[in-house]
Amino acid sequence: MTPQRPEQRPGVRRAPVDASMTLLNEVMFRPLDPGYADAAARRAAGGAPPRGRAGAVGLVALAVVLGLVTTAAAVQLRAPQPGVIAARETLEQEILTRQGVAEELSVRGAALSAEIEQLQGEALTGASADVLQGLQAEGALTGTQAVEGEGVVVTLDDTSGGLSSDDVDASSLVHDSDLQRVVNALWAGGAEAVAINDQRLTGLSAIRSAGDAVLVDLQPLVGPYRVEAVGDPDALRTSLLRSGTSDFLQLLGTQYGIRSSVTTQSRIDLPGRSAPTLFFAQPPDATVDSDAPAGTTDGTTTDGSGAGPDAHETGQEIVE
Amino acid sequence: MIAAVGLVVGIVAGLVLQPTVPVSLQPYLPIAVVAALDALFGGLRARLDGLFDDKVFLVSFLSNVVVAALIVFLGDQLGVGSQLSTAVVVVLGIRIFSNAAAIRRHIFKA
Numbered sequence: 001m002t003p004q005r006p007e008q009r010p011g012v013r014r015a016p017v018d019a020s021m022t023l024l025n026e027v028m029f030r031p032l033d034p035g036y037a038d039a040a041a042r043r044a045a046g047g048a049p050p051r052g053r054a055g056a057v058g059l060v061a062l063a064v065v066l067g068l069v070t071t072a073a074a075v076q077l078r079a080p081q082p083g084v085i086a087a088r089e090t091l092e093q094e095i096l097t098r099q100g101v102a103e104e105l106s107v108r109g110a111a112l113s114a115e116i117e118q119l120q121g122e123a124l125t126g127a128s129a130d131v132l133q134g135l136q137a138e139g140a141l142t143g144t145q146a147v148e149g150e151g152v153v154v155t156l157d158d159t160s161g162g163l164s165s166d167d168v169d170a171s172s173l174v175h176d177s178d179l180q181r182v183v184n185a186l187w188a189g190g191a192e193a194v195a196i197n198d199q200r201l202t203g204l205s206a207i208r209s210a211g212d213a214v215l216v217d218l219q220p221l222v223g224p225y226r227v228e229a230v231g232d233p234d235a236l237r238t239s240l241l242r243s244g245t246s247d248f249l250q251l252l253g254t255q256y257g258i259r260s261s262v263t264t265q266s267r268i269d270l271p272g273r274s275a276p277t278l279f280f281a282q283p284p285d286a287t288v289d290s291d292a293p294a295g296t297t298d299g300t301t302t303d304g305s306g307a308g309p310d311a312h313e314t315g316q317e318i319v320e
Numbered sequence: 321m322i323a324a325v326g327l328v329v330g331i332v333a334g335l336v337l338q339p340t341v342p343v344s345l346q347p348y349l350p351i352a353v354v355a356a357l358d359a360l361f362g363g364l365r366a367r368l369d370g371l372f373d374d375k376v377f378l379v380s381f382l383s384n385v386v387v388a389a390l391i392v393f394l395g396d397q398l399g400v401g402s403q404l405s406t407a408v409v410v411v412l413g414i415r416i417f418s419n420a421a422a423i424r425r426h427i428f429k430a
Contacts, residue, residue: 029418033380036366039373055375060326062378066385067330068339070356073349075334076341 143202146272147193152236154182157224157259172256174225176209181245182227189239191229193270197221200273233264323374348389351408355388358412361419368426
């Protein structure tokens with residue numbers, strides 16, 4: 001093995017000592033393309049024939065294309081930045097607009113339902129007290145009527161002192177099943193109206209969860225959760241005890257640190273909610289017969305799930 | 321020299337015309353640009369060394385860009401696209417650095 005510089009004898013393969021590190025050496029110490037050295041050597045030897053016209057034109061064309069492509073790539077890579085920002089701004093704008101529209105619509109909905117109530121009251125001025133009473137009772141049941149009266153408030157609090165850390169243990173949060181249990185016990189105890197965080201529950205309400213959030217009628221709620229029920233406080237508390245819900249709440253407290261309380265209040269105001277969507281059945285065209293219209297009108301009273309018939313037996317005060 | 325002139329013409333044309341790159345080629349753009357930078361620095365260094373050659377420069381430029389894009393394409397097909405991109409960027413980055421150092425030595429003699 002004779003140490004020879006490759007420059008002295010170009011074209012001759014040598015076996016360098018550090019052959020195993022050729023890749024690293026190549027990268028670190030000879031970053032210049034060897035082609036340049038070869039071309040220079042050829043020029044020095046005078047072996048390279050002068051480039052013809054066609055060759056020069058080809059090279060210029062290649063150079064132009066390469067410059068064009070590289071610039072296009074660079075421009076393209078830089079372009080997305082303003083585009084993304086613009087899209088984001090558009091989305092933000094749209095969210096704000098939609099929120100405004102939603103707010104307007106909900107205000108309009110409230111105004112319309114107030115109007116409906118007023119018109120209903122006017123239309124029924126001549127009706128008998130019985131009919132009025134029945135209407136109001138049903139309004140309380142369906143949740144369209146605001147209700148006030150004595151009752152019980154169950155509070156479940158899973159907030160950890162206002163500090164929102166990212167790694168909150170999911171089991172230390174109030175789950176939808178916890179709220180369902182409380183609400184079911186209250187209904188079983190003869191509650192006339194129940195609301196969670198001012199979201200009135202109707203026969204069609206659902207308490208569910210999505211991720212860590214509890215949804216009541218698809219409205220996300222944040223803790224602490226206040227379950228308010230209008231009804232006979234004693235009966236409600238008894239029902240809570242008897243169904244084991246009180247024990248369950250205690251368990252939640254000791255096991256998961258969810259603070260809860262059950263208090264009796266002499267006056268609870270529960271808001272009404274807009275009239276529910278009416279569902280009715282319609283026979284398919286093929287079997288339409290004479291009593292089809294009767295069927296539709298009957299169906300409009302459908303809201304009767306939940307606590308139906310026994311509500312009339314419990315005395316109730318209804319906000320006029 | 322004609323290579324540099326042609327390149328400048330191409331760059332100006334690219335800035336003026338703003339051609340769009342097909343979407344299917346876009347994943348390879350960053351690597352291609354890094355490879356082009358490597359070829360540019362190599363050419364500049366060769367010029368300062370007195371070894372510059374138009375043909376070598378342009379061919380190395382073209383092959384750099386094509387091979388770099390090809391490696392990333394291959395990596396994408398094999399499911400190791402990001403790792404191979406990193407490898408290419410590391411190698412080209414080292415080359416750019418050493419070429420830049422050589423250029424610096426030429427210019428500042430330090």
